Amino acid sequence: MLARLLTETLVIWVLFFLYVWLCTVPLGPVGGAFYYEQDIQDRLVELGLITHERIARRRRVALVSGLVAVLAVLFACVCVINGARGYLDIVWQTYVLFALMEAFDCVVIDTWWVALSGWWDIPGTEDLRASYKDWRTRLRAKVPRICLGGIPMAFILGGLFWLAAHLL
Numbered sequence: 001m002l003a004r005l006l007t008e009t010l011v012i013w014v015l016f017f018l019y020v021w022l023c024t025v026p027l028g029p030v031g032g033a034f035y036y037e038q039d040i041q042d043r044l045v046e047l048g049l050i051t052h053e054r055i056a057r058r059r060r061v062a063l064v065s066g067l068v069a070v071l072a073v074l075f076a077c078v079c080v081i082n083g084a085r086g087y088l089d090i091v092w093q094t095y096v097l098f099a100l101m102e103a104f105d106c107v108v109i110d111t112w113w114v115a116l117s118g119w120w121d122i123p124g125t126e127d128l129r130a131s132y133k134d135w136r137t138r139l140r141a142k143v144p145r146i147c148l149g150g151i152p153m154a155f156i157l158g159g160l161f162w163l164a165a166h167l168l
Contacts, residue, residue, distance in 0.1 A: 001082070005093065008077045009100045013108075016101055019069060020109055023062050029120045034059035040128050047124045074098065074157065079165040090165070091158035098150045098157075106142040111135045 024032035030049045033041050034056075044050050078084050078093040114120050115135035 004082060005096055008081065009097060012073060012077070012097060012101050013104045015069070015073060016104060017108065019066060023058075023066075029122050031058065032120070034062060035114075037128075040122075040125050043125050043128060044122065049122070049124075070101075071157070075161050075164065079161055085162075085165055087158055087162045090161045091154045094157050094161065095150050095154035098154060099146050102142070102146040102150065106139060106146060110138050110142065114138075 024035070030044060033044050033050050036044075041052070041055055045052055045055075074094055074097055077097055078090055082093060084090045084093055115133050115138060121129065
């Protein structure tokens with residue numbers, strides 16, 4: 001079971017990276033403006049690089065598509081591939097996969113790609129970079145969410161997945 005969860009985690013990491021890549025890279029860092037803090041978004045609008053409406057639309061599309069993708073992948077891994085049917089089996093597997101996905105987001109996406117690489121730097125926002133370049137602050141904020149935030153989510157999703165698994 002552990003080997004299967006680790007394999008699924010690797011697949012989820014690749015899918016998650018591809019999703020974030022597809023949401024941002026084709027349009028450049030300005031296309032991912034919805035990921036930035038409000039002061040940076042306002043600056044991008046002032047610079048004429050994007051509109052608030054486009055930021056809001058891209059945020060909605062990314063949120064909905066990301067949520068659907070995460071739910072589908074977690075359900076497929078836990079209930080279809082692993083065959084979990086008991087509520088607590090579903091909960092702990094969902095928690096483990098979610099926590100490992102969040103850890104990947106924290107280390108690879110937020111720290112390595114956003115904070116340490118220069119890809120997300122947008123000319124004209126140099127004075128505002130501290131909010132997304134301070135990887136230590138991002139790490140301190142994300143670790144409790146990885147450890148504790150996934151627990152209620154796992155219980156809620158566990159119930160939904162349990163219901164769906166028993167209806168299928």
